[in-house]
Every structure is written in C-alpha cells, then in structure tokens.
Amino acid sequence: MLDKKEIAHTIIIMKKLGIVTPGGDAPGINAAIGTILCLSRNEKKEIIGINDGYKGLVKSDFTDMKGLSYEWLMGVSGTILHSERMSSFKEKKVLKKAARNLDNIGIEGLIVIGGDGSFRGALDLHRVSGIPIVGIPTTIDNDIYGTEETIGFDTACNTALEAINKIKDTAVSFERIFVVEVMGRDRGFLALEVCIASGAEAVIIPEIEPPLEEIAKGLKKARAKGEMNAIIIVAEGVSNRRKIAQFLEDKTGATVRESILGYIQRGGSPTRRSRMLAVEFANLAYEVLKESPTRPKMVGLQNGETTTMDLEKTVEGYKEIDLDKYKLHRSLSNIY
Ligand code: F6P
Numbered sequence: 071m072l073d074k075k076e077i078a079h080t081i082i083i084m085k086k087l088g089i090v091t092p093g094g095d096a097p098g099i100n101a102a103i104g105t106i107l108c109l110s111r112n113e114k115k116e117i118i119g120i121n122d123g124y125k126g127l128v129k130s131d132f133t134d135m136k137g138l139s140y141e142w143l144m145g146v147s148g149t150i151l152h153s154e155r156m157s158s159f160k161e162k163k164v165l166k167k168a169a170r171n172l173d174n175i176g177i178e179g180l181i182v183i184g185g186d187g188s189f190r191g192a193l194d195l196h197r198v199s200g201i202p203i204v205g206i207p208t209t210i211d212n213d214i215y216g217t218e219e220t221i222g223f224d225t226a227c228n229t230a231l232e233a234i235n236k237i238k239d240t241a242v243s244f245e246r247i248f249v250v251e252v253m254g255r256d257r258g259f260l261a262l263e264v265c266i267a268s269g270a271e272a273v274i275i276p277e278i279e280p281p282l283e284e285i286a287k288g289l290k291k292a293r294a295k296g297e298m299n300a301i302i303i304v305a306e307g308v309s310n311r312r313k314i315a316q317f318l319e320d321k322t323g324a325t326v327r328e329s330i331l332g333y334i335q336r337g338g339s340p341t342r343r344s345r346m347l348a349v350e351f352a353n354l355a356y357e358v359l360k361e362s363p364t365r366p367k368m369v370g371l372q373n374g375e376t377t378t379m380d381l382e383k384t385v386e387g388y389k390e391i392d393l394d395k396y397k398l399h400r401s402l403s404n405i406y
Pocket of ligand 1: 094186209210211253255256257306336
C-alpha cells in the first residue's frame with residue numbers, strides 16, 4: 071500500500087484511532103464512519119469520535135461511538151459527529167492545545183473526513199503533533215485535487231436531477247426558460263455533470279467565460295422553431311445569476327424564472343455510488359493509517375481505482391474541469 075520509506079521505522083500497533091469531520095456534510099460521510107467502526111471492532115481497536123469538527127479537538131469533546139451500528143450509518147446523511155468550520159484552527163496555540171488533547175486521550179492516528187479546508191487543518195495539526203493522519207475526501211462539489219470523485223457528489227447530482235425534472239414540468243407547461251442554480255462554492259463540477267445528465271440547454275460555470283450572447287441567440291432560434299422551454303444550469307460560484315436571467319429575458323422575450331436548489335443537495339440518503347465510494351475509501355484509509363504513514367495521506371480515486379497520495383499535494387493542487395465533457399455538452403445541446 072505504502073512505500074517502505076513512507077512508513078514509520080517502528081510501526082506502533084495503534085489501539086486508539088480518532089475520526090473527525092470538520093467540513094461541509096456530504097451524503098456518505100456516515101457510511102465511511104460506519105465502515106471504520108466496523109473494521110476496527112473486528113480488530114479490537116478503539117475509535118474515538120471528535121465532535122463538532124476541530125472545535126471538539128480543541129475543547130476535548132470526544133465520544134466513544136460504542137452504540138452505533140454499521141447498518142444504520144450506511145443510510146443516513148449528514149455527519150453524526152456534527153461539523154463546525156473553525157477559522158482559528160491554524161493558530162499555533164490552538165493547534166498545540168488540540169495536539170495536547172489528542173495526546174491526553176491517547177489517540178495514536180487520525181482519520182479526517184472532509185474537503186480542502188479540513189485537509190489544510192490536518193496538515194497544520196500534523197506539523198505540531200506529528201500524529202499519523204489519513205484524509206477521506208468528501209464534498210458534493212467534487213473539487214478535490216487527486217481524486218476523480220468525492221463522497222457525496224453522486225447523491226447531490228441525483229438530488230439536483232430529480233428537482234430539475236420537476237422544474238422541467240412547469241417550464242414545459244408555461245413555455246418558460248428556467249435558470250437553475252446548483253451548489254459549488256467556486257467550481258462547476260456539479261453543474262456540468264447535472265447539465266449533461268438532465269439534457270439542459272446550457273451550463274454556466276466559473277471556469278469558462280459564459281457565451282451569453284451565443285446562448286441567447288440559440289434560445290431565440292429554438293423558440294422560433296417551437297422549442298419554447300429551456301433549462302440553463304448555473305453554478306453557485308457564478309456570482310451574477312440574476313443578471314444572467316435578466317439578460318436572457320431581455321434578449322429572448324421569453325419569461326425567465328430562477329430557481330436555487332440550495333441545501334437539499336447536501337442531504338438525502340446516499341446513493342449506492344456514494345455508499346460504495348465511502349466504504350472503499352474508508353477501508354483503504356483504515357489500512358493505510360495502521361501502517362503509521364510518516365506524511366499525511368489522502369485516499370482517492372484515480373483511473374477508477376482507489377489509491378493514496380500525499381495530503382500536501384492534494385491541498386496544493388488544482389483540479390481542472392473536464393473540457394471534453396464541456397464540449398460534449400455543447401454537441402448535445404440544441405441551442406449551439
Ligand atoms: O462545499 C460544499 C458546499 O455545500 C458548497 O457547495 C457551498 O458553497 C458551501 O458548502 C456552503 O457552505 P456552508 O455550509 O458553510 O453554508
């Protein structure tokens with residue numbers, strides 16, 4: 071799994087591991103937790119849950135997770151450990167306190183389940199404490215470098231698709247254009263995927279200059295041919311959604327309505343895909359952590375296979391949007 075030089079000289083047989091979920095929740099986080107609990111129970115290791123993200127580490131807010139069952143955790147979303155973003159978790163004295171608390175309770179290795187911000191915190195914590203850490207990537211935005219997919223992305227896509235199907239019904243009835251905003255803090259992975267899978271006419275994402283004139287022209291042409299309704303997907307990270315809707319209304323003469331899908335995309339029972347990814351990532355993370363990696367690691371999916379990479383590389387890297395996918399969307403749309 072790891073190169074010999076990546077493993078501590080003397081592997082300590084860890085008896086107590088910690089889990090923390092400091093980022094935005096995503097469907098499948100609990101499935102990953104359940105998997106780790108199950109595997110560790112088989113090997114008589116103790117798992118300590120850290121409540122409220124890194125805040126629980128600083129406040130010594132721990133939970134023993136004894137009564138939790140794998141079957142139940144597989145199907146529920148959110149995070150049973152709760153989450154809280156903690157901006158001060160980079161200050162030396164805060165990190166030192168967290169390191170002391172880890173030591174006091176005897177946690178020998180840590181699994182950090184989250185996204186970019188969680189992983190930055192993990193690296194800082196490792197620097198002051200030296201504790202072995204493995205990250206599991208979860209976010210509905212799917213924007214983490216080093217993994218083709220993150221836990222929760224598939225469920226969020228399906229939730230958005232279900233909502234768009236419903237919006238389509240009213241778009242058809244009223245011959246309207248709908249501008250639908252999907253989540254994605256500053257990236258367009260969710261928007262692009264949902265656009266292709268829903269058969270939407272266009273997608274507007276932060277990574278690509280929006281061809282607004284072209285979209286408006288295409289929509290007008292389509293309407294002249296009797297194709298009166300349309301769905302335009304806009305990623306949350308595109309800040310001028312309202313202006314875009316107004317522009318399209320002015321240019322096409324159609325009624326343009328906006329719909330923000332929002333936080334429903336973060337909830338709901340995880341899909342098979344999100345659950346399986348959670349199980350496979352958690353399994354690998356558990357195995358890697360037991361080898362006491364000297365540098366923090368992240369598990370991920372590359373070329374369809376689960377693998378590991380340095381967490382530092384993940385945090386420094388930038389995941390490119392798939393331009394071929396974007397081109398494919400344009401070929402499929404009836405407005406280009
Ligand atoms: O990172 C996941 C995400 O849901 C983004 O899509 C969104 O911009 C952000 O989190 C919202 O964060 P918060 O929960 O802090 O409002």
